[in-house]
Amino acid sequence: MTGRRKILISNDDGIHAKGLAALVEIAKEFGDVLVVAPHMPRSGMSMAITVDSPIRLNKFEKSAHFESYSCTGTPVDCVKIAFDKLLDKDPDLILSGINHGSNSSVSVHYSGTMGAIIEGCIHDVPSIGFSLLDYHPDADFSQVKEFARKIILETLKNGLPRGTCLNVNVPKGNPKGIAICRQGNGRWVEEFDQRTDPHNENYYWVTGYYQNMDNGSKDTDNHVLTEGFVSVVPVKIDITNHEQLEILKSWNLW
Amino acid sequence: MTGRRKILISNDDGIHAKGLAALVEIAKEFGDVLVVAPHMPRSGMSMAITVDSPIRLNKFEKSAHFESYSCTGTPVDCVKIAFDKLLDKDPDLILSGINHGSNSSVSVHYSGTMGAIIEGCIHDVPSIGFSLLDYHPDADFSQVKEFARKIILETLKNGLPRGTCLNVNVPKGNPKGIAICRQGNGRWVEEFDQRTDPHNENYYWVTGYYQNMDNGSKDTDNHVLTEGFVSVVPVKIDITNHEQLEILKSWNLW
Numbered sequence A, B: 001m002t003g004r005r006k007i008l009i010s011n012d013d014g015i016h017a018k019g020l021a022a023l024v025e026i027a028k029e030f031g032d033v034l035v036v037a038p039h040m041p042r043s044g045m046s047m048a049i050t051v052d053s054p055i056r057l058n059k060f061e062k063s064a065h066f067e068s069y070s071c072t073g074t075p076v077d078c079v080k081i082a083f084d085k086l087l088d089k090d091p092d093l094i095l096s097g098i099n100h101g102s103n104s105s106v107s108v109h110y111s112g113t114m115g116a117i118i119e120g121c122i123h124d125v126p127s128i129g130f131s132l133l134d135y136h137p138d139a140d141f142s143q144v145k146e147f148a149r150k151i152i153l154e155t156l157k158n159g160l161p162r163g164t165c166l167n168v169n170v171p172k173g174n175p176k177g178i179a180i181c182r183q184g185n186g187r188w189v190e191e192f193d194q195r196t197d198p199h200n201e202n203y204y205w206v207t208g209y210y211q212n213m214d215n216g217s218k219d220t221d222n223h224v225l226t227e228g229f230v231s232v233v234p235v236k237i238d239i240t241n242h243e244q245l246e247i248l249k250s251w252n253l254w
Helices: A018-028 A075-086 A112-122 A141-158 A221-226 A242-249 B018-028 B075-086 B112-122 B141-158 B221-226 B242-249
Strands: A006-010 A032-038 A057-063 A066-071 A093-100 A127-132 A164-170 A178-180 A186-189 A192-196 A202-206 A209-212 A230-236 B006-010 B032-038 B057-063 B066-071 B093-100 B127-132 B164-170 B178-180 B186-189 B192-196 B202-206 B209-212 B230-236
Touching: A006 A018, A006 A075, A018 A032, A018 A066, A018 A093, A018 A127, A018 A141, A032 A075, A066 A075, A075 A112, A075 B192, A075 B202, A093 A112, A093 A141, A112 A127, A112 A164, A112 A230, A127 A141, A141 A164, A141 A178, A164 A221, A178 B242, A192 B075, A202 B075, A221 A230, A230 B242, A242 B178, A242 B230, B006 B018, B006 B075, B018 B032, B018 B066, B018 B093, B018 B127, B018 B141, B032 B075, B066 B075, B075 B112, B093 B112, B093 B141, B112 B127, B112 B164, B112 B230, B127 B141, B141 B164, B141 B178, B164 B221, B221 B230
Parallel strands: A006 A032, A006 A093, A032 A066, A093 A127, A127 A164, A178 A230, B006 B032, B006 B093, B032 B066, B093 B127, B127 B164, B178 B230
Antiparallel strands: A057 A066, A164 A230, A186 A209, A192 A202, B057 B066, B164 B230, B186 B209, B192 B202
16 A cells, blocks of 8 residues: 555557657656556557457566556457456556547547547546647657646546546647647548459558538637647547437337 | 438448348348448447458348448448448448347447447438347347337438437347437446466456446436337437536636
8 A cells, every 4th residue: 555646557559659658657747557558559449349369468567656568459458457457446547648640529439549548437537548649650749748747637636527538639749728629520531442462352441531520610629639729528438319318209119 | 223212231240140131131121231241240349440451342142122241340341331432322321230239338339330330320321220138149130120110210200310320229038118218327347257378378358247337227228128128329429528518627727
């Protein structure tokens, strides 16, 4: 019993990712850190779990107030196995990232970074996902530090309501500040690049571009990111459309 | 141009699943059917997309008003590639399932069946996922037929608001009727079964049991299923906690 805070960290870019190391450095200021991260990049894994094969867990590093494990599973598997096999009590905070690329708008659904965070939220622990909108292989994650610190500090101070976590995206460059906003509305289009293999069979790579469908709304994550602000979206586990319940009750289903 | 409705179907139990065949039979009553389903079971895939390897698409069957393809990707990849490569206009309806097992409560987040449906909803097409709470390998999906028909008919008649789809779960046996409800609150616990391989290394299988955390609420999918009713939950793409926005704006982040 040290009385120090315990912070669980995962990501979807894998145990060797530069963004993970940057997040660990920030988290160490707030408590003891346990990392459980995929052994290789698992981007786009959403909340996938590994049901058709067993997973492995290997100790990666250990030093004062820090321990890390690599896991052959998905980001959600990483969080689940930390709770079941590595933590003797719930952590005080769960962080994920810093993701290499955006997880704003509808990308929250496909994101392994946010998958880990929604899983943390299901476990009733305050959980925050961080992503940086910089796709350069050697992206500079240090610009996230100041904003992540503020958001972590306020989350520890104020708490989050049960069933709500945070999706934080940081624009490239020097952010102007932090903006609270809703998930933007949009979708990915023209998503597959068709190629032909040496045996004359087709195969497809996922690609495409994001189509913003908010037409100028100023209260979305996409908008504030374009304006140079860090976006903070409160994300819910309960994805029921409660307003629709009464409407459905008027359908002829009985 | 036939004027007939076009219905896209996917699932996460794979192209050979009995539940898929049952859903195709129901859908054929409503229009021309295009199936794009994973070439093997992809349960627990959530909204995962395949970014680190290319995917394949192979024609599986073709008959009057029916065409099916197997795809090496996830359920979400199946829907995405159907829109990009197989459909010349948006379908009138997207269905997924019938899943072999429950996708109620928090399982909606891990479900590949519902992943395909949320993807359909992102494409602005009325989308409905069906799951049967029967884990027997030879489960009888015919009991779903009557209820699926009613729900499809009412969905086509009334439409669904943009950004909302339906998560339908059917109890085993003879359902008493249909109930409109919210997503139950709960989580999976004790999730990993530890084994030791012949080389004395540990590995883990995901397992565990569902813990209901609603304490007797009668308006949840879990409750109505226990009571023998088909549950219909309207599910939103926008997972922002809108009530939390104003609270976050009062934090000391500036």
